[in-house]
Amino acid sequence: MKTLVYIVLFFFGSLTAQNATFFDEANALYNDANYEEAITKYESILKTKQHSAELYYNLANAHYKLNNIAPSIYYYEKALQLKPNDKEILNNIAYAKNMTVDAIQTVPQLGLSRFFNKVTHTLSFDNWAKLAIVLMVVFVVLFLVYYFNNGTTSKRLTFVFSFVFLFLSLFSLGLAFQKQTLDTKNNPAIVFAQESEVKTEPNLGGSEAFLLHEGTKVQVLDTINNWKKIKLADGKTGWIVASDIKLLNNF
The missing domain is CATH 1.10.287 (Helix Hairpins)
Structure with a gap:
């Protein structure tokens, strides 16, 4: 039993050390403006199921440098889930959201x-x-x-x-x-499709409710087959194809 414990501890210790090396290598690539290669390195860490606000933040920065609107906002939001009040993350996500097309006014609470x-x-x-x-x-x-x-x-x-x-x-x-x-x-998601037609019903035969573009944040209310019922910050609701959005609560 002790041998098994030592093997598990050694495995996770080696994995952590390897990920630390990958993180340093990714940061070096980022500093050299090799953003695509940096993204690949950062994503290799995510594949090991190790998450941190710093990892998501750096990954978002790399996507932002490449003008990848949806991924940059998505990973800034993931970083905020782990560090909700971080000023740098809040500042950078504000810049990223300036690249989005949809101007949605939040309904104020009174x-x-x-x-x-x-x-x-x-x-x-x-x-x-x-x-x-x-x-x-x-x-x-x-x-x-x-x-x-x-x-x-x-x-x-x-x-x-x-x-x-x-x-x-x-x-x-x-x-x-x-x-x-x-x-x-609270089940937020980010629109990843460049343009997505939101329907009044969860099928292709439904009429168009409105259009959404990449980077817009929505709340997922319900799921029917490959459709998600979403709600916008301004209160509008509709049905969107599930593959057009990416859920933020999935780690």
Whole structure:
């Protein structure tokens, strides 16, 4: 059994070292403006199922240099999934999106909906759940202090604060499930076809709803055979041939 473990560790160690070498070689090719060869090297690392924001970012940069609109945006988006607040990635993806044809206005969120969505996305599902547990522990401690305390003032204060923390714990738990729901529904994709005709129905006989061009980001809502129901940032929906888009959540 130990021998098997050593073999597995040696294999993954060798694979990591090899990928580090490929990454350095790809970066050198990129710096020499050999962008196509750099892309090949970066993609060879992806084939080993090893992913990183740096790898996707450099791969996106190489495609951007070749004016490959869809792949550059796709890999910048992949990098953002791993590092959502990285300023360099956000800056470069903005430049890449300037090359796209489709000008789609995002429907603004208003009032409480905007506020709660912003709050929900401040933490991941796991972190909201952990916060809920910590707050619940504080509630239990304060309630025990209240229960065994004989002082009138301190008893009243611990009682009030214990239920404040109980409320915050339940609120955090609710945000955790809300975050999980939003993440489950979030199924983005990038249009890779130079031009794609979006239909009102999932078949070639359906009438044209609108046209999309490479690099546009969409949300996938449903799948029927080789058709995907998509939604744009402006609220428009339609059906697109599955091969015309590439899902971002696939790693």
